Amino acid sequence: MRRYYDLVLRPLIDENPITLQILGICSALAVTTSVSTALTMSVAVTVTVVLSSAAVSLIRNHIPPSIRMIVQITIVASLVIVIDQFLKAYAFEMSKQLSIYVFLIVTNCMVMGRIEAFAMRNPVGPSVLDALGNSLGYSLVLLIVGSIRELFGTGNLLGYSVFPTVADGGWFEPLSLMLLAPSAFFIIGVLIWLIRALRPAQIEEPDFALVAEHEEARS
Amino acid sequence: MAELNPLRWWRSLLAAPNTSPLKTLVVALMVALVCAVVVSVTAVTLRPLQQANLAAERQARMQEMLANLPGVEDLISGAGGGSLDVVLVDLDTGEPVENMDPATFDQRAAAADPATSREIPEEADIARLKRRSNFAPVIAVRRAGELALLVLPVHGAGYESQLYGYLAIEGDLNTIAALTFYEHGETPGIGARIADPEWEQLWPGTEIADAEGNLRVEVVRGRATEPYQVAGLTGATRTSTGVSNLVRFWLGEYGFGPFLERLKSGEIKL
Numbered sequence: 001m002r003r004y005y006d007l008v009l010r011p012l013i014d015e016n017p018i019t020l021q022i023l024g025i026c027s028a029l030a031v032t033t034s035v036s037t038a039l040t041m042s043v044a045v046t047v048t049v050v051l052s053s054a055a056v057s058l059i060r061n062h063i064p065p066s067i068r069m070i071v072q073i074t075i076v077a078s079l080v081i082v083i084d085q086f087l088k089a090y091a092f093e094m095s096k097q098l099s100i101y102v103f104l105i106v107t108n109c110m111v112m113g114r115i116e117a118f119a120m121r122n123p124v125g126p127s128v129l130d131a132l133g134n135s136l137g138y139s140l141v142l143l144i145v146g147s148i149r150e151l152f153g154t155g156n157l158l159g160y161s162v163f164p165t166v167a168d169g170g171w172f173e174p175l176s177l178m179l180l181a182p183s184a185f186f187i188i189g190v191l192i193w194l195i196r197a198l199r200p201a202q203i204e205e206p207d208f209a210l211v212a213e214h215e216e217a218r219s
Numbered sequence: 220m221a222e223l224n225p226l227r228w229w230r231s232l233l234a235a236p237n238t239s240p241l242k243t244l245v246v247a248l249m250v251a252l253v254c255a256v257v258v259s260v261t262a263v264t265l266r267p268l269q270q271a272n273l274a275a276e277r278q279a280r281m282q283e284m285l286a287n288l289p290g291v292e293d294l295i296s297g298a299g300g301g302s303l304d305v306v307l308v309d310l311d312t313g314e315p316v317e318n319m320d321p322a323t324f325d326q327r328a329a330a331a332d333p334a335t336s337r338e339i340p341e342e343a344d345i346a347r348l349k350r351r352s353n354f355a356p357v358i359a360v361r362r363a364g365e366l367a368l369l370v371l372p373v374h375g376a377g378y379e380s381q382l383y384g385y386l387a388i389e390g391d392l393n394t395i396a397a398l399t400f401y402e403h404g405e406t407p408g409i410g411a412r413i414a415d416p417e418w419e420q421l422w423p424g425t426e427i428a429d430a431e432g433n434l435r436v437e438v439v440r441g442r443a444t445e446p447y448q449v450a451g452l453t454g455a456t457r458t459s460t461g462v463s464n465l466v467r468f469w470l471g472e473y474g475f476g477p478f479l480e481r482l483k484s485g486e487i488k489l
Contacts (some may be wrong), residue, residue, distance in 0.1 A: 067247055
């Protein structure tokens with residue numbers, strides 16, 4: 001039983017796909033300008049990862065190794081199209097804001113990562129739990145980044161005014177940088193730093209040691 | 220020996236090693252088939268909803284623009300004794316098209332079909348459209364029998380997306396009454412400000428052409444110094460240039476130019 005909890009809970013912080021595995025960064029930069037887009041993207045990614053993990057895990061014993069990746073991508077891509085169609089039909093405003101980023105879920109490394117690393121080797125139940133855990137971990141980071149960017153970039157949270165901006169007669173001057181992609185990089189960087197300061201086990205061994213220049217010249 | 224019982228054939232196939240070419244082929248086909256069915260069923264069942272959304276969006280932006288113009292609200296509500304008509308215009312000749320229903324005309328579909336569109340010569344294609352439809356719908360708002368407002372659909376390339384909007388011209392056919400964009404994918408906070416009220420309100424009153432009839436309207440960097448100019452958005456130079464170009468294109472020779480000419484000279488009446 002403990003094992004199943006772990007599948008869902010470990011990816012939240014200890015094995016977070018964004019801050020530890022550094023997967024799915026591209027969409028984390030693009031869709032976190034506001035909480036509502038981050039939330040929609042999180043739901044879309046969660047549905048995609050969970051359903052595709054279940055589908056791949058279901059047929060994992062019959063996927064020929066030579067076309068393994070193609071089969072996985074076909075399944076993920078189909079699910080993404082279905083989700084995009086649903087967004088266009090039921091959340092039209094949101095689909096306009098997310099535009100191509102919904103389609104880019106296909107190339108979200110986290111989706112393929114979970115399928116390749118977990119769903120290909122495990123039964124449906126654990127695969128779904130693992131997918132759920134990872135997408136919740138991903139959503140958590142997206143929501144944190146989205147909240148910070150929307151709050152400091154516009155003074156709002158979920159569209160409701162928190163800091164009254166100068167334009168509306170308040171005191172808060174919005175930081176336009178927060179609405180641009182680099183700010184997401186900074187925030188994710190700080191998050192990774194914080195988590196690794198609290199959990200030193202996540203710090204990676206450097207692949208190469210630094211060589212001082214004069215030493216190199218001597219040898 | 221070939222297996223004839225399909226159920227047994229299926230079982231033997233599943234039992235075959237995953238490296239077998241036949242199984243590879245069958246698995247690939249099955250996955251493709253199932254995915255194709257799932258995708259097509261969703262797309263087809265959800266299409267009516269999606270189209271209703273798009274139509275509602277267009278309608279909403281148009282209503283919003285008209286509502287923001289002085290005096291038009293009374294017209295729409297019918298109090299001012301005015302009327303609102305959609306007319307289909309042949310862009311090449313500038314003549315209204317009589318035998319087609321403007322309500323069912325889809326300008327985007329028409330622009331994509333070679334039979335209902337024409338190629339724009341490269342040097343004239345400042346809005347970077349490549350093709351434009353032969354016909355375009357125009358909305359005429361009349362007050363006491365006189366043309367009070369003309370609403371033209373415009374579109375063109377911005378910095379990273381196509382911009383779609385409506386340009387409203389006053390009854391003198393030389394003053395812009397409003398410009399609004401209902402669909403674009405420009406950078407949030409930068410180019411996307413073209414749809415902000417702060418920028419939209421710079422447009423009313425801008426003049427289109429000078430006394431000699433030269434098309435003068437443009438978006439400029441920095442401050443607007445002439446009645447033909449609108450101040451561009453700081454930091455969004457390419458989006459501003461795109462808007463400038465698309466406005467000039469649609470008011471020019473390959474856009475509504477011929478139609479506006481004929482309206483001005485009184486050859487046609489709306």
